[in-house]
Amino acid sequence: MRARTRKNTRFVITLFSAVLLLLLLVMASASAAEGPAVMITDYTVEPGVLMPGDTGTITITIENMDILSSETEIKTSQDLLTTTTTVATVSAEIDSIRLSSTTRDIEWRSEGYKRTEYYNVGTLGPGESMKIVIPIKAAAYAHDGTYFPEVYIEVDNGKNVRFPVRVKVDSSSVEILEKDIPSEISLSESKEIAIVVANNRPNPVSGVDVRVKSESDGLEFMPERIFIGDLEAYGKKEMNFILQTQTFKESLIGNKEFSFEVAYKNGDNEHHSAFTSSVLVKSTADVRLILVNAPEFVFEGDIARIDFDVANGMAKDIKAVSVVPAIEGLRILPSEYFIGDMEVGDVFSASFDVYTSDLSLGETTIPFTVVFKDVDTDKQYEMQGYEVHVEVREPQKSELPSPGLLGALVVILLLVAVVVGVRIKRRRGRREKK
Numbered sequence: 001m002r003a004r005t006r007k008n009t010r011f012v013i014t015l016f017s018a019v020l021l022l023l024l025l026v027m028a029s030a031s032a033a034e035g036p037a038v039m040i041t042d043y044t045v046e047p048g049v050l051m052p053g054d055t056g057t058i059t060i061t062i063e064n065m066d067i068l069s070s071e072t073e074i075k076t077s078q079d080l081l082t083t084t085t086t087v088a089t090v091s092a093e094i095d096s097i098r099l100s101s102t103t104r105d106i107e108w109r110s111e112g113y114k115r116t117e118y119y120n121v122g123t124l125g126p127g128e129s130m131k132i133v134i135p136i137k138a139a140a141y142a143h144d145g146t147y148f149p150e151v152y153i154e155v156d157n158g159k160n161v162r163f164p165v166r167v168k169v170d171s172s173s174v175e176i177l178e179k180d181i182p183s184e185i186s187l188s189e190s191k192e193i194a195i196v197v198a199n200n201r202p203n204p205v206s207g208v209d210v211r212v213k214s215e216s217d218g219l220e221f222m223p224e225r226i227f228i229g230d231l232e233a234y235g236k237k238e239m240n241f242i243l244q245t246q247t248f249k250e251s252l253i254g255n256k257e258f259s260f261e262v263a264y265k266n267g268d269n270e271h272h273s274a275f276t277s278s279v280l281v282k283s284t285a286d287v288r289l290i291l292v293n294a295p296e297f298v299f300e301g302d303i304a305r306i307d308f309d310v311a312n313g314m315a316k317d318i319k320a321v322s323v324v325p326a327i328e329g330l331r332i333l334p335s336e337y338f339i340g341d342m343e344v345g346d347v348f349s350a351s352f353d354v355y356t357s358d359l360s361l362g363e364t365t366i367p368f369t370v371v372f373k374d375v376d377t378d379k380q381y382e383m384q385g386y387e388v389h390v391e392v393r394e395p396q397k398s399e400l401p402s403p404g405l406l407g408a409l410v411v412i413l414l415l416v417a418v419v420v421g422v423r424i425k426r427r428r429g430r431r432e433k434k
Contacts, residue, residue, distance in 0.1 A: 036092040037065040038155050040163040041129065047267030048203040049168045053140040054269040055109055058099075058165050060151055063129035064092040093156040094121040097132055101149035105142040106167050109135035142169045172200040174208065174231070176260045176275035179238065184280040187252065187383075189314060190244035190374050193221075195275070197239065197262055199231040206230050207265040212241055214258035219279075220244050221258070222377060231264070242377055245281065255280050287342075287370050288313055289323065289385025292349070297391040300361060304354040304390055310370065312342040318372045323350045323385065326367040331355040342372075359392045366390060 042061040050056050098117030099108040108116045124130060134151065146168050153161040180194035199205055208228035212221045222242040231237060245252060259276040293307040312318055321339040325332045337350040354366065370385040 036090050036124075036126070036155070036158045038092045038094070038124065038153060038158055038161055039063055039065050040151065040153070040161060043151075043163075043165055045165065045167055047269075049170045049201060049266075050138040050142075051173075051266055051269065051271065052138055052142045052169060052171055054266060055135065055137045056267050056269075058134040058136055058151070058167070060132050060134065060163075060165075061129055062094070062124065062132060062153065064124040064126055066090055066092075066126045090126065090157075092124040092158055094124065095119070095154045095156045097121055097134070097154075098152050099134055099136070099149050100152050100162075101147070103147070105139050105169070106147045106149045107137055107139070109137040136167065138167075138169050144170050168202075170202055172202070173271065173273050174199050174201070174205060174262055174264045175273055176210070176262055178275070178277065181277050182243070182279060184282055185243060185245065186314065187245050187281065187283045187286055189316070190242055190377050190379070193241045193243050195239055195241075195260060197228060197231070197237045199233065199235045199264075201266070202233050203266070204230060204232045204235075205264045205266055207263070207270075208237075209263045210239060210260060211263075212258065212260050214256065216252070216256040216258070218245055218252040218281075219256055219258060220379075243279065244374065244377060244379060253281050253283055286313055287311070287318065287321070287372055287383065287385075289368060289370050291386055291388065294388050294390070297393050298354075298356055299395045300359070300392050301357050301395070304356060306352045306354060306366075306388055308350045308352075308368070308386065309347050310339060310342070310350055311347045312344060315344060317341065317343050317375050319375050320380070321348075321370070321372040324369050324371060325352065326369045326384070330358055330364075330366070332366070354390060356390070356392050359390070361392050361394055363389055363391045 039062075040060050041063045044059045046057050046059070047054070096117050096119050099106075101107065110116060118132065121132070122130070136149075146166055148164040148166055151161075151163045151165055153163075155161065175198050177196040177198055179196050180192070182191045182193070185191050195210075197208065197210060199208075206229065208231045209225065210228065211225045213224070214221070220243075222244070226239050226241075228237050228239075243258075255278050257276060257278045259274055261272060261274045263270060263272050265271070288311045290309040290311060291306075292309055293305070295304050298304040308323060310321065310323060312321075319341045321342050323337045323339070325335070332355070333353050337352065339348045339350065342348065352368075365387050366389075367387045368385050369382055371380065371382045373380050
């Protein structure tokens with residue numbers, strides 16, 4: 001009876017051991033089938049928000065989350081069940097990485113031989129991580145919105161990974177806005193222009209560079225370029241330029257167009273925006289040279305005196321004002337009449353002596369110019385002020401004796417008259433005595 005009981009007990013133990021062994025084998029097999037746990041622990045998209053047609057990158061961090069793995073060995077004897085656990089490391093073998101999307105708005109940017117995925121990426125040990133950069137491109141027709149392309153990681157000895165990445169597309173741009181642009185300007189004026197550069201995008205941009213240019217000759221801007229650099233999301237920057245005319249030519253009068261262009265980068269993608277405006281160039285306010293006195297004619301060898309008034313008709317002060325004869329080979333004194341600073345509405349005189357001994361007979365045109373500087377920009381202007389016409393005539397020849405000879409004759413006649421008078425008186429005296 002006792003022997004039968006012992007046999008039954010051994011049978012139960014053996015059966016229990018077999019069942020336990022089977023369960024452990026199944027668990028160990030399942031553990032081996034799962035393999036290492038690979039996860040995407042972090043990602044970044046650059047630029048933060050793409051514009052339609054932009055290229056960028058998705059940088060993902062892949063990590064093997066397994067630190068240790070265990071392997072259990074089970075041994076049985078006639079009466080005992082023993083287990084042995086061996087601890088070992090398991091590396092993750094990553095076969096390929098690609099990008100999957102239901103639309104073509106965000107795609108893997110093909111380069112070189114048009115690769116659209118990474119093959120044989122490498123092996124990750126337990127707890128190790130790596131960064132992978134995926135080149136992407138937003139289609140030119142992509143609409144504004146948020147897209148979720150999936151990063152697909154194929155693991156040879158573990159579970160494959162699918163991870164959606166958020167990519168935003170926004171077509172907003174950097175614009176130039178008018179703040180203060182004058183509607184008109186005189187030929188001899190300089191005025192300030194104020195504009196605003198506005199970043200309408202939800203992400204910062206870099207390399208912001210503003211240039212101004214004119215299709216019309218004669219308009220000048222100072223400076224011609226302003227570099228801003230970085231501009232934060234929805235940020236604004238005000239800039240000032242000086243607009244002035246280069247010459248006093250009548251051909252410059254009229255409506256003249258000019259434009260501002262801003263270049264900027266969204267990530268590595270360069271973009272441009274432009275703004276066009278115009279200004280009416282007039283000649284109503286300037287520095288005038290007014291003729292006060294000039295001879296109609298002068299005899300050869302004489303000196304012709306010419307007098308001017310110089311009037312500042314501009315809406316601002318000017319400096320270093322001078323009047324200069326614009327002719328060579330003629331003696332004119334002074335060679336330059338310097339006035340200096342002139343306030344708004346000032347009038348000063350300027351006089352010149354023209355020596356005609358070097359002039360030919362007939363009419364000669366002598367041009368005079370006015371030179372001055374802008375008090376704000378220190379730019380020098382030169383404008384033709386007035387042309388004086390001087391006629392040189394030959395001295396007239398007279399048949400009358402010269403003044404010297406005439407004087408001598410008068411003296412002689414007076415002496416003769418005196419002598420005659422004396423003689424007449426003497427004769428009368430003698431007759432009265434007789």
